[in-house]
Amino acid sequence: MAVSIVAVTKGFGPDAVRAAAASGVATIGENYAQELLSKRSAIEESGLAVHFIGQLQRNKVRAIADVVGLWETVDRAALADELARRAPGARLLVQLDASGQPGKGGCPPGDVPALVEHCRRRDLAVEGLMTVGPTGASPEQVRPAFRMCRRLADELGLTTVSMGMSDDFEVAVEEGSTEVRVGTALFGRRP
Ligand SMILES: *Cc1c(COP(=O)(O)O)cnc(C)c1O
Numbered sequence: 398m399a400v401s402i403v404a405v406t407k408g409f410g411p412d413a414v415r416a417a418a419a420s421g422v423a424t425i426g427e428n429y430a431q432e433l434l435s436k437r438s439a440i441e442e443s444g445l446a447v448h449f450i451g452q453l454q455r456n457k458v459r460a461i462a463d464v465v466g467l468w469e470t471v472d473r474a475a476l477a478d479e480l481a482r483r484a485p486g487a488r489l490l491v492q493l494d495a496s497g498q499p500g501k502g503g504c505p506p507g508d509v510p511a512l513v514e515h516c517r518r519r520d521l522a523v524e525g526l527m528t529v530g531p532t533g534a535s536p537e538q539v540r541p542a543f544r545m546c547r548r549l550a551d552e553l554g555l556t557t558v559s560m561g562m563s564d565d566f567e568v569a570v571e572e573g574s575t576e577v578r579v580g581t582a583l584f585g586r587r588p
Pocket residue numbers: 405407428450451529561562563564578579580581582
């Protein structure tokens with residue numbers, strides 16, 4: 398099973414975007430709308446695809462809708478509604494809260510099927526699930542969250558499973574990740 402890499406350029410300037418493109422990576426990840434817009438020309442020149450991986454506020458959708466190729470953090474119906482309005486047919490992942498840690502966003506597991514349905518009724522293209530592992534946990538402590546995410550995606554017939562960051566991508570891949578989001582391991586510590 399091939400695992401794709403999203404090079405997370407958040408915290409770095411346009412140089413990181415160009416470095417990612419030069420290294421052969423096809424996709425970058427960004428967390429913040431303003432920061433993403435500040436790198437817009439470098440992104441457009443590079444031809445890289447952009448995945449939005451930060452917690453998304455409804456009022457930011459419109460500003461970045463024409464730069465973002467995949468929305469990875471859709472975790473509530475109101476956000477889906479805004480995407481349907483500002484980015485009709487948008488490709489997205491539903492973000493699963495697999496660990497119950499506050500401050501990370503994500504939809505509780507029991508609510509995911511209904512949210513997927515809701516997105517589809519709005520003609521949005523739900524391609525998979527995304528999750529962020531619990532922080533401060535050992536690799537073996539993050540494993541159950543990743544396993545749950547993969548199982549839920551399988552149950553829903555979804556093929557993309559975005560999970561794993563610099564500290565936990567190995568476990569994520571063992572548990573069936575199809576996309577890892579890696580920043581620090583590629584670019585070093587964020588300034
Ligand atoms: C910052 C971030 C990453 C990358 O984290 P690293 O530890 O630097 O690899 C991946 N996913 C999300 C959602 C992030 O916010």
